[in-house]
Amino acid sequence: MAEVAVLREIDPAARVAPQAVIGEYCVIGPNVTIGPGTVLRRQVSVTGHTIIGSQNLIEERCVLGATPQDLKYAGGPAMLIIGHRNRFEREVTVHIGTEAGGYLTRIGDDNVLMAGCHVAHDCYVDDRTHLGRQVLLGGHIHVQTGAVCEDMSAAHHFSTIGRFARVGARTPVRRDVPPFTVFRGEGAEDSPPAVIGIHEEGIAAAGLDRQGEKELRAALKELFGDGAAMQTKIEQLLNMGVEGEAAALCQFIQRSLQGVFGRHREIYRGKAPPEARQYLPPEMHALLGRSMP
Amino acid sequence: MPEISKYAMVDKGASLADDVRVGPFARIGPQVRIEPGCVIENNVTITGRTVLGAKTRVFPMAAIGVGQDGGDGGPCLIGQATSIREHVVIHGGLDGPTRIGSDNLIMIACQVGAGACLGDHGIFANCTRIGAGAVVEDYVGTSGFAVIGPGAGVGAYTFIAGYATVDRYAPPFAIVQGPPFRVRGVNAEKLRRCGFGEDDIRVLKNAFRDLFNDFSDHARPELLEELSPEVADHPHVQRLIEFIRRNASKGADRHG
Numbered sequence: 001m002a003e004v005a006v007l008r009e010i011d012p013a014a015r016v017a018p019q020a021v022i023g024e025y026c027v028i029g030p031n032v033t034i035g036p037g038t039v040l041r042r043q044v045s046v047t048g049h050t051i052i053g054s055q056n057l058i059e060e061r062c063v064l065g066a067t068p069q070d071l072k073y074a075g076g077p078a079m080l081i082i083g084h085r086n087r088f089e090r091e092v093t094v095h096i097g098t099e100a101g102g103y104l105t106r107i108g109d110d111n112v113l114m115a116g117c118h119v120a121h122d123c124y125v126d127d128r129t130h131l132g133r134q135v136l137l138g139g140h141i142h143v144q145t146g147a148v149c150e151d152m153s154a155a156h157h158f159s160t161i162g163r164f165a166r167v168g169a170r171t172p173v174r175r176d177v178p179p180f181t182v183f184r185g186e187g188a189e190d191s192p193p194a195v196i197g198i199h200e201e202g203i204a205a206a207g208l209d210r211q212g213e214k215e216l217r218a219a220l221k222e223l224f225g226d227g228a229a230m231q232t233k234i235e236q237l238l239n240m241g242v243e244g245e246a247a248a249l250c251q252f253i254q255r256s257l258q259g260v261f262g263r264h265r266e267i268y269r270g271k272a273p274p275e276a277r278q279y280l281p282p283e284m285h286a287l288l289g290r291s292m293p
Numbered sequence: 294m295p296e297i298s299k300y301a302m303v304d305k306g307a308s309l310a311d312d313v314r315v316g317p318f319a320r321i322g323p324q325v326r327i328e329p330g331c332v333i334e335n336n337v338t339i340t341g342r343t344v345l346g347a348k349t350r351v352f353p354m355a356a357i358g359v360g361q362d363g364g365d366g367g368p369c370l371i372g373q374a375t376s377i378r379e380h381v382v383i384h385g386g387l388d389g390p391t392r393i394g395s396d397n398l399i400m401i402a403c404q405v406g407a408g409a410c411l412g413d414h415g416i417f418a419n420c421t422r423i424g425a426g427a428v429v430e431d432y433v434g435t436s437g438f439a440v441i442g443p444g445a446g447v448g449a450y451t452f453i454a455g456y457a458t459v460d461r462y463a464p465p466f467a468i469v470q471g472p473p474f475r476v477r478g479v480n481a482e483k484l485r486r487c488g489f490g491e492d493d494i495r496v497l498k499n500a501f502r503d504l505f506n507d508f509s510d511h512a513r514p515e516l517l518e519e520l521s522p523e524v525a526d527h528p529h530v531q532r533l534i535e536f537i538r539r540n541a542s543k544g545a546d547r548h549g
Contacts, residue, residue: 007300007318009298009300009317009318009335023317025317025336027316027317027318027335027353028335042320043336043354045334045335045336045353045354061336061354061380063353063354063379063380065355066352066379067352068398069378069401071397071398091354091378091402093379093382093401093402116380116402116420118401118402118419134402134420136419136420136437136438138437152438154437154438154455154456170438170456172437172455172456186456277322
């Protein structure tokens, strides 16, 4: 077979591990780090201040580390950190952070992002999440470990999708989704987006011990079983001394109730969230200044 | 001299201003004109009879001026200082040109059909689809997955909520939601940002209450006649009435 010259543009300043594979027509910017075993297929663009870990698969026409779509962003020193063993299907886009949001967008480990997903500026996607086709995450969103977003769901800025929760297809998420629940609803009037049940696969995937699972199920049933005031039910559960995931669930909902429009992360509007300090490399901590606790 | 990557494929016939930057693997066709200050990033396709106004920025993987069948499209005129983000597809015109005004932000994976006409200062969120021949006025905003149907009309200052579909028309100054399509109210926050006074907004709210309060999807023509004179004579309400009259016949055959 004839040898074909393979074209790609890798900036000389980029740090690409020798064991990484860069496909043809890829463009790698100067401030990019790519770890060993990561595979970039054709026409992938990685720019901005972006660190990609090892063993990731990045399919065709993905764009990672581009400028945020936030009109307030003025070109500050923001970055994107991607962990290990993630799969990015075709045409996934992930943007770097913004000054006002803590300078960082982060994707953890073992996530699957299906074709056309968009992860906007200042989002934190933890580990083992599954984002279906064309899932849109607006800015400043926290997708916690094990969460599943079905195809074409979209999340509003500053919302949180809890641990091992499931968001239904075409569902707009305008408030926080509690952990281990199924959140679904397409229409504006006839089926408003709401918690419609318990995410059984999520409970199985979380690998809880028997006592923890029993307590979590009881708490979910208590919280979402009837229409009584959520605040009262949470206080009752906490007074009963629930622990583990059940207690975390109560705290999650409590925080959401204290936020704006049911979105806990609204309190980070215009300032860096705690995750920024946790995950930003030490040399960038000075940027966070006094806005951090 | 324009700063063109050695890997860019720029046709000899294309006309590029002196300070234009073109990234690697971008493809620019023979009948394309690009005005000063434009940045064309990597892997972008610009083809057909496309004119890109000054200071417009095109992000990776976008395609402008392409035909509906995958080949080159007809005329496509894009204004100044518009951002065209990743994976956006803008089709060239068929009979008339596709027109996009100035200072627009067209976010990731939006699609603009042949002959669509967009005004200025629009913000179109991810995956917004604008059908062929649609007419969108100035200061329009959309949320994710909004659909503006082929030939539909969208009035100025209107916001289209996520997943909503505009089949016929969305009046100016409104927030619309769907499906099913509903006029939700006045887009007061946007109007304030654009310098409208509280008095103007109050009059518009009164007019909307009379015209759209029965939760019908579109204002019935007879309601336009019933507006009280002090409301109907207000210039913004005049604009609203005129827009509804102009668009009332749109798609009426399809939707009864």
